[in-house]
Amino acid sequence: IIVSDLIHQISRSKTFTYDDVVKKVARQIGLDDPTKIRLTSHNCYSQGVEHLSDMLVHYNQMSDILYYEVLDIPLPELQGFTILKVAFHHSTKDA
Template sequence: MNCPVSFFFFILVFWVRQLREESNKVHNAELKLFLEVERGLDLRPIAPPGKTKEDILLFFKLYDPEKEQLCYVGRLFVKSTGNPMEYLAKLNKMAGYDPDEEIKLYELQDGDIVCFQKSHTVESAKQYRYPDVPSFLDYVHNRRQPKPQPIKYHGIDHLVDMLIHYNQTSDILYYEVLNIPLPELQCLKTSKVAVHHAIKDEVSILINFLSHS
C-alpha cells in the first residue's frame, strides 16, 4: 500500500520533533538522524509492514576483518520468539554472500543493533589483526585514548613499545611538549592545588612542580 508523500513527510516531521524534545530533556546535544525509505516502482514511499507485539525491528551491520570495517547493511522485522537461523538467508543476501554461508551474530548492548560476519577457523583468523567483532570494537574504543600513565625516561626498550596500549598496537601517539628536560621533570615533586570559584561550582586544578630539597 502506497502512502501519499505529503502524509508520509508530515508523520516524519512530527516524529522527529517529538524525538528532539525527548533528547533535549536529557542533554543539549546535536541530534543526527538517518532516514531509510523503501520505495515502490513509482518511486513513492511505501508504508512499513504491519507490526505486532511479537515483531522487533533490528538493524544489521557487517564486519569485514580484512578491511577492518563495520558497515550498515540493512534492517529486518523479526519475531521475538523466532530462531536466528530462520533469517540466515536474508542476512547473507544483505551481505552479498551465498545463501548457505555460515555466519556469526553479535548483539550489541542496546539490543537493536546486531553485527555479523563470516565464520572463520582458528587458523584462518590468525591472519587478521582483529578477527571478530568484539576485538574490533575493543580496538575502536581504545585507539583514541592516551595511556593512563606517561612513559618514564628510559621506561621502554624499543620505540614500538610506545604504541602498544592494552596489549594492542595503536596508530596514534599522544605527547606533550615540556619546557624542561624529562629527566629533570621526573626528579621534581608534584603538588596539586584545587581552586574553587567564588560564585560558580567550577573547580580548577593547578599542578606545581617543587624540588625535593
C-alpha cells in the first residue's frame, strides 16, 4: 500500500465527502465494501462531519493525520445498535 500517494490524492481536495474518502481508502487497501471503514481524525472532537476539511481542522490548525478502521459490519449498521450498560450487583467470585 502506498500510503503517501493516497494521502496526497485525498489532500488535494479537502471538499471530498466522508463517502469519497472511505471509497478511496477501501480501493487502496483492497476492501470490497467501503461501508466497513470508519474514519477518525486526529482531533477526537470531530464527529459527524461531511467533508474531509471538517475532519482535519481543529482550532484553525490543519492536521494531516486521519485514522481508518476496518469493521466487521457496515458502519451504518453499527451506528444503529443500542448501547446497553450492564451492572452486576452482589456478584461473587464463585458464581
